[in-house]
Amino acid sequence: MTTSSPVLPGIVGTPVHFEAVSLRFGSTLALDEFSLVIAPGEFVALLGPSGSGKTTALRALAGLEAATAGRILVDGGDITGVPTNKRDLGMVFQSYSLFPHLTALENAEYGLRSRRQPKAARREAAQAGLDLVGLGDLADRYPHELSGGQQQRVALARALVTRPKVLLLDESLSALDAKVRVQLREEIRQLQLRLGITTIFVTHDQEEALSVADRVAVMRDGRIEQVGTPEDLYLRPASAFVAEFVGVTNRIPAENLGDGTVRVLGSVLPVAEVPATEVPAAEVPAADATAGGLVAYVRPENLRLVVGAGAGSTAGSGVSATVVESSFLGSFRHTLVTLPDGSLLRIQHAATEALAIGTEVLVEAVAVTRVVAA
Amino acid sequence: MSAKPRHPLAPARATRIIILAVIGALFAVPIASMVEFTLRDPQTGGHTLNNWASLFAPDAASTYEVVWTGIGNSLLLSAFAVAVVLLILVPTMVYVEVEFPRLSRVLEFICLIPLSLPAIVLVVGYVPVYQFIGRTVGTDVWSLGFAYGIIVLPFAHRALKSNLDAIGIRVLSEAGRTLGDSWFGFLWRVAVPNLRSGISAAVLITVAVVFGEFTLASLLNRTNLQTALNIINWQNPFVSVAISLVSLIAVFLLLLAVSGLGRVGVRRTRRPATPTPVSPTPLRGTR
Numbered sequence: 080m081t082t083s084s085p086v087l088p089g090i091v092g093t094p095v096h097f098e099a100v101s102l103r104f105g106s107t108l109a110l111d112e113f114s115l116v117i118a119p120g121e122f123v124a125l126l127g128p129s130g131s132g133k134t135t136a137l138r139a140l141a142g143l144e145a146a147t148a149g150r151i152l153v154d155g156g157d158i159t160g161v162p163t164n165k166r167d168l169g170m171v172f173q174s175y176s177l178f179p180h181l182t183a184l185e186n187a188e189y190g191l192r193s194r195r196q197p198k199a200a201r202r203e204a205a206q207a208g209l210d211l212v213g214l215g216d217l218a219d220r221y222p223h224e225l226s227g228g229q230q231q232r233v234a235l236a237r238a239l240v241t242r243p244k245v246l247l248l249d250e251s252l253s254a255l256d257a258k259v260r261v262q263l264r265e266e267i268r269q270l271q272l273r274l275g276i277t278t279i280f281v282t283h284d285q286e287e288a289l290s291v292a293d294r295v296a297v298m299r300d301g302r303i304e305q306v307g308t309p310e311d312l313y314l315r316p317a318s319a320f321v322a323e324f325v326g327v328t329n330r331i332p333a334e335n336l337g338d339g340t341v342r343v344l345g346s347v348l349p350v351a352e353v354p355a356t357e358v359p360a361a362e363v364p365a366a367d368a369t370a371g372g373l374v375a376y377v378r379p380e381n382l383r384l385v386v387g388a389g390a391g392s393t394a395g396s397g398v399s400a401t402v403v404e405s406s407f408l409g410s411f412r413h414t415l416v417t418l419p420d421g422s423l424l425r426i427q428h429a430a431t432e433a434l435a436i437g438t439e440v441l442v443e444a445v446a447v448t449r450v451v452a453a
Numbered sequence: 454m455s456a457k458p459r460h461p462l463a464p465a466r467a468t469r470i471i472i473l474a475v476i477g478a479l480f481a482v483p484i485a486s487m488v489e490f491t492l493r494d495p496q497t498g499g500h501t502l503n504n505w506a507s508l509f510a511p512d513a514a515s516t517y518e519v520v521w522t523g524i525g526n527s528l529l530l531s532a533f534a535v536a537v538v539l540l541i542l543v544p545t546m547v548y549v550e551v552e553f554p555r556l557s558r559v560l561e562f563i564c565l566i567p568l569s570l571p572a573i574v575l576v577v578g579y580v581p582v583y584q585f586i587g588r589t590v591g592t593d594v595w596s597l598g599f600a601y602g603i604i605v606l607p608f609a610h611r612a613l614k615s616n617l618d619a620i621g622i623r624v625l626s627e628a629g630r631t632l633g634d635s636w637f638g639f640l641w642r643v644a645v646p647n648l649r650s651g652i653s654a655a656v657l658i659t660v661a662v663v664f665g666e667f668t669l670a671s672l673l674n675r676t677n678l679q680t681a682l683n684i685i686n687w688q689n690p691f692v693s694v695a696i697s698l699v700s701l702i703a704v705f706l707l708l709l710a711v712s713g714l715g716r717v718g719v720r721r722t723r724r725p726a727t728p729t730p731v732s733p734t735p736l737r738g739t740r
Contacts, residue, residue: 190632
């Protein structure tokens with residue numbers, strides 16, 4: 080099933096299926112029975128550390144790497160054995176990859192030239208593509224006369240002009256400076272929504288992935304660790320790896336109280352569920368287990384600082400700590416505190432609460448993201 | 454307009470002048486010596502234009518015919534060796550870089566082999582090969598082009614490899630293929646235009662090597678410019694040096710022409726490489 084673009088006629092949202100795709104580089108298993116279903120018009124980000132297989136998955140879809148097992152289906156058709164130049168996919172690379180000897184317009188029309196379209200038609204389409212990314216006025220510029228952001232826009236236009244079935248973005252923003260990167264990712268998202276084109280975006284930048292994608296697939300060792308909406312990943316991580324990789328988190332020893340609650344930093348907090356993949360319910364330590372038996376993952380915004388009277392006391396909930404660093408980050412502040420046992424905790428709080436280094440505080444946990452066996 | 458600031462590591466003006474003078478002398482002194490030698494009168498020891506005049510004397514035409522044959526053969530062999538570089542080496546190098554980058558070092562090693570072998574050793578190896586070539590396609594001078602195609606490999610490979618590394622051919626190839634390009638379409642429309650400087654350098658050096666080659670032609674009994682000059686040298690060394698000078702100028706002009714051909718079709722950009730800042734509201738809808 081496909082959905083038609085309301086903006087560029089000819090562009091449609093196309094479903095993509097990875098069916099147990101494996102890919103080996105010598106003895107290294109880069110993709111291990113990788114499976115993912117992408118709906119028409121969906122924007123999916125593949126997120127993971129270096130070597131997790133995210134780029135390999137994208138390159139397997141593009142045909143730039145040959146899958147050693149499994150199938151890849153685009154719009155229901157098996158393209159696993161189809162050569163790259165026959166797959167009808169648009170790809171934007173990290174390193175711009177514009178053809179240096181061609182102008183922006185000639186670059187944009189290149190795909191249509193390969194398809195032997197008449198010159199007038201391909202010029203018109205290429206100009207429309209450049210207009211779409213806001214570079215219509217710079218059509219006669221050569222790549223070296225354009226900034227990095229502009230070059231990447233031309234690369235985007237070049238990929239879209241051929242009306243591809245799927246748009247593939249391979250770390251496309253990584254080479255840009257921070258400001259242009261944020262601006263361009265927002266523009267890409269707007270454009271994707273308007274065109275309705277199925278898009279797969281590979282990135283190692285979690286903020287980038289969470290901010291633009293409908294769904295994010297977190298990868299590790301060639302497999303998907305969890306796929307879900309950005310909210311799912313952040314608030315309900317399926318594994319300790321996802322909890323640590325997505326967003327900032329604190330690992331704090333916890334004590335299982337046996338009634339669906341755990342004690343963390345002296346506070347008794349409910350645990351919605353303990354996923355079977357991490358700590359099967361039957362194996363959750365008994366109430367008298369030592370504090371080292373479990374580890375709670377607590378986000379910085381779920382830790383609370385108490386300053387002033389009682390801050391140095393260990394009675395009741397919360398534990399005493401000492402501020403070792405405090406960074407102003409605009410709308411909020413990150414403060415690093417050290418506990419009596421020497422461990423460090425990162426806490427996010429209001430920007431107005433400036434704390435001097437050495438200040439005695441009380442730290443409380445107000446919510447737990449995930450609990451795992453230590 | 455203020456003067457361009459000097460790079461901190463750039464040599465001082467006086468140093469540059471000395472370097473230029475020394476290098477210039479290295480070229481100029483031998484050429485000036487050759488000119489002076491051609492003006493000597495073998496009888497009196499004085500100076501005369503007779504050696505140059507005899508070059509163009511009608512009655513000496515048959516004497517120097519071998520030179521014209523040698524020049525013609527060297528031109529033919531240059532064309533053959535250039536064809537080997539353009540039609541075999543360039544596609545092979547691009548293909549290896551794109552599809553089998555790990556074999557790039559192996560190819561480099563193979564291409565460097567002729568540089569490590571003395572010409573006389575190469576000839577010993579070529580003899581049975583040329584016996585076969587002679588039996589199958591004849592012993593015409595062009596067949597020497599196979600050997601020349603081999604001996605120019607180290608120089609042509611280096612020129613092309615530098616260019617390939619500079620343009621990032623692998624990523625360009627992937628971009629071309631995702632845009633629907635076939636292998637030959639990419640080679641012709643992207644690789645060759647972007648390898649223009651490397652190809653130009655490879656062709657230049659190939660022509661220069663072929664015009665300066667003596668050993669292979671002499672030992673395999675073919676006539677080229679250098680063997681012809683050697684023959685003339687036995688008859689009249691003064692005229693031989695005069696012909697060498699003329700050849701030097703002719704080859705220099707030929708290399709200039711080759712270099713000029715390499716630039717045909719290159720469009721010059723009109724603006725300096727100063728990118729325009731990114732527009733704050735760049736996205737527009739299609740109408």
